[in-house]
Amino acid sequence: MSGPLLDIRGLTIGIPNRSGPPVQIVRDLSFDILPGEIFGLVGESGSGKSASALALMGLNRRPLTTLRGQALYGGQDLLAMSRRSMRKLRGDRISMIFQEPMSALNPLARIGRQIAEMFVLHRGLSWSEAGPKAVEALAAVQVPDPEGRARAYPHQLSGGLRQRVMIAMAMACGPDLLIADEPTTALDVTVQAEVLRLIRGLCERQGTAVLLISHDLGVIAQMCQRVGVMANGRLLELRDAKALFTDPRHPYTQGLLAALPRLGSRATEGRHRLADLDMAIDRDAPDFAATYLCPRGEAA
Amino acid sequence: MGRYILRRLLQMIPTLLAVAALIFLIFSVLPGSFAGTMTGGGRRALSPELVAQINAQFGLDKPLPVRFWDYLVRLAQFDLGTSFRTREPVVDLIAARIWPSLQLALSAMALAVTVGIPLGFLAAMRPGSLLDSITMIGAVSGLSMPQFWLGLLLMYVFALQLGWLPSFGYGDGRLRNLILPAIALGFAPLALLARTTRAGVLEVMGSDHIRTAMAKGTSPAQMIRWHVLRNVMVLIVTTLGLQIGSLLGQALVIEKLFSWPGLGSLMVDSVAIRDIPVVQGTILVIVLWFLVINVLVDVIYAVIDPRISLR
């Protein structure tokens, strides 16, 4: 078995707090991502999954009070890297797509130009050379009429198309790792499946690994080989996807799964609502602090 | 585009008419007779014949609606009437003042733009820094300072004490004469632009697409060039337009203080001697300027922001 693409060890993130001491939003997070695999990170909002992803990219908005741990990529620690070398990696080797396709694109720049930037930045192409490459990239994410769309502005595109543009941008340089932070949450259900299929297809073809962050267990189940469950800034369970969904160990995971509507079941019967879930789980119980971290290659 | 501009320019006509009507109405309720004002401040008793003669000469003996109609008809022919004082056509008086006025207003604006916008940018790049604090304190001070007081202080220091620059006068439009009034007039718009730019940059830098740009691996310089500059312009173009549009009106006091032969001092002087046709004329020109600049701003807005379409 080859070594991991990204090895995160003991990631701890603290943010300043107006009233009181700094808050640790991620505590001692450790997991690794293998080359080409789709790794899911699941948890409710505020569980620290997005903050972890942003920290890996060095994109946190506000200054962090603490950033401890390591994120080893090809022997280098992403968290300790200089800004300049981090910039070289960002977009080229590690790229990211965000939840809000409506606002993630520059409203005043043409789509083609925004994609072309990737080739200018990381492949040293001129703008005129990068233009056709941008159209190719749009075609690769199955955008109809890529040449016309390249000349369009973001507001002229639907949410689904904009997310495809984001994907085209993120995949333009054939990265080793794509971090997808709730990529389909803001989209219509019908579009969600297409976008997910697109991400999986592209990544398989280019050998790109994916860190898929979602609160949606359905999405995770559909996409991932391995899954980490996060709550309160900690990783509670790290399992093979199949094992996790058939035999959840942690009470929190069990609660999450119980809240999922099952195919064929009536929505109202035998299903916890998410609000009940929150009540049902006692986060201070000693049991809650236990973690179920299984090694890679765990038997399903 | 051409059609849009033409339509917008035509749409200014009702506003101009309304302004004309408003000032006509205000001045027609003026207490005291024009004749009295004209012949020496109304201190002496005038013979009724003389008053009647003067009123007839300026058409003041007719009823108000007739006078207003006459006024509009003349306005449509670009005839703003005749000055009570000099008996010259108001159009000629105004035409002679427009260039000095524009010279002063545009120099002030050039100063405000070339200093205010970069200053706002630099301040926003390092929020909370010393430069930022100084800029923000300077901005609120600039907006609170009476411009004519600033003019007086500049005059005192640079003209009277140091003797570097002339203290007043047009000086045939030499740059030396322009500097002090332009600084005095441009300081408030400079302050406002610095503030608006800073706020605009912070707003843009906080938006989601900047995070995308960073995730792409842009350097700070590339990010600003590609993703910030234009977005900030969209946010400040309205403020910029309002400032340019109101500058002719703002210049009243500064022009008077520096004896600058512009529209503002023409209006102030005419108000003092109640030369009503000239006052009406200058107000109309000042309003026209505001409206034209407004149309221009909307066009520029549509050019730099693809989300706006001209209809």
Add this chain to the structure above:
Amino acid sequence: MRMPFRLNLTLGLALVSLVILGAVFAPLLTPHDPILDADLMNSEMPPSWDHWFGTDSQGRDVFARVLYGARVSLTIGIVAQAINSTIGIALGLSAGYWGGWWDDVVNGLTNLMLAIPSLVFALAIMAVLGPGVPSLLIALGLTNWSWSCRITRSAVMSLKSQGYVQAARTLGYGDIRIMLTQLLPNIVGPVLVMATLGIGEAVLAEAALSFLGLGIRPPAPSWGNMLTDAREAIRSVPWATIFPGLAVFVTVLGFNLLGDGMRDWLDPRMQVRA
């Protein structure tokens, strides 16, 4: 960026209080009379223990004139802005609530007022009415209401579809009652901010008009006409120019900081926009 907004509010409040106290307690703060103490033997004296701000070219105490001038400036600033706010709120409330042709009329009027620079308009009115305090109140009170009106109108338009306003309507409340008891309390914040900033603008405009000889008639002390007098003698009596202008500056700065601070306080999101 938390510190500056506290600073705004505190400093603004301090400056405004300073000016108000100075105006109210003027007779206690100076033994000199602003008008009658003209003493040519004592003219053009630089600032000293007896005359904190010096004396002007007619021998009057500049400190006393600045203090008494504050009464004029504050009165005109506050009353004129009160008139502006009343007009702006009344028009904005009714236009936003009723809509229809009345909204069109108010909108047209607002655009008209915005097109005429308020100082130009005020100057024209002063030309008609002649100098004096009542004329100033009319000229400044009728010409600067358009922004209050716009802000009120847009706030009311977004408020009126909300549940509690609809509820009041179903309960059979009259229109005026809904406007005054349901809508007005919810727009008090932005309206107060506009009013505070407007007082500063009115003080500036009064100073400008008085400086042009169209505001307060001399010898009554007003910061604007003090500057007109001082301008003649700026070379020999610079302090007579510096202090009245400084008084305008401090007053307007106080109201501006107070307005900004209130805005930040009411709506923390606005801090960045400032």
